[in-house]
Amino acid sequence: TGVTQSPTHLIKTRGQQVTLSCSPISGHRSVSWYQQTPGQGLQFLFEYFSETQRNKGNFPGRFSGRQFSNSRSEMNVSTLELGDSALYLCASSQTGNSGNTIYFGEGSWLTVV
Amino acid sequence: SQQGEEDPQALSIQEGENATMNCSYKTSINNLQWYRQNSGRGLVHLILIRSNEREKHSGRLRVTLDTSKKSSSLLITASRAADTASYFCATDEYSGYALNFGKGTSLLVTP
Numbered sequence: 001t002g003v004t005q006s007p008t009h010l011i012k013t014r015g016q017q018v019t020l021s022c023s024p025i026s027g028h029r030s031v032s033w034y035q036q037t038p039g040q041g042l043q044f045l046f047e048y049f050s051e052t053q054r055n056k057g058n059f060p061g062r063f064s065g066r067q068f069s070n071s072r073s074e075m076n077v078s079t080l081e082l083g084d085s086a087l088y089l090c091a092s093s094q095t096g097n098s099g100n101t102i103y104f105g106e107g108s109w110l111t112v113v
Numbered sequence: 114s115q116q117g118e119e120d121p122q123a124l125s126i127q128e129g130e131n132a133t134m135n136c137s138y139k140t141s142i143n144n145l146q147w148y149r150q151n152s153g154r155g156l157v158h159l160i161l162i163r164s165n166e167r168e169k170h171s172g173r174l175r176v177t178l179d180t181s182k183k184s185s186s187l188l189i190t191a192s193r194a195a196d197t198a199s200y201f202c203a204t205d206e207y208s209g210y211a212l213n214f215g216k217g218t219s220l221l222v223t224p
Contacts, residue, residue, distance in 0.1 A: 101161050
């Protein structure tokens with residue numbers, strides 16, 4: 001099976017928080033998250049390996065994530081703003097090192113109203 | 114990080130024709146990956162090409178990489194309506210753990 005994300009769609013109100021979930025491909029230990037919007041395109045949020053964040057993109061502290069011992073990952077966005085409406089994509093690879101093929105899930109569509 | 118550039122932004126062709134998309138980047142890379150995205154869906158991995166490779170094939174796809182020009186191209190031969198999608202290139206040019214994406218080429222293949 002591939003990378004699975006949940007939920008697929010959700011609607012939140014400004015000021016609320018949201019948690020998105022990602023299960024990587026079996027055996028993959030690196031999980032990364034991306035935000036896709038029409039204006040900014042695909043932007044890197046953060047990457048985790050063995051429960052440790054190794055890299056973080058240029059996003060405010062309202063965006064956070066974590067990885068569990070089974071490599072599953074969650075990301076959280078607090079105090080939602082209208083501009084957070086986007087497709088959030090999770091990706092996994094074996095080690096996250098350069099040269100690994102990176103596989104993406106179908107994404108979670110977040111609408112903030 | 115600055116995004117790479119893809120060219121053209123949009124491409125419209127008829128079934129059976131070939132489609133060529135180009136991607137440029139700014140610094141040195143270890144590898145470059147091409148992805149396809151159908152409207153509103155996730156990214157599907159197409160090909161990974163390493164910096165020491167010049168060309169790679171997968172079915173109807175042919176990818177070239179010119180590190181001296183910091184550019185790559187994706188050729189889809191004998192296009193089908195099902196190839197209609199957005200195509201993105203992504204590099205590791207700014208981080209080993211993050212992909213840097215271009216803005217994508219929107220391909221429309223009409224029957």
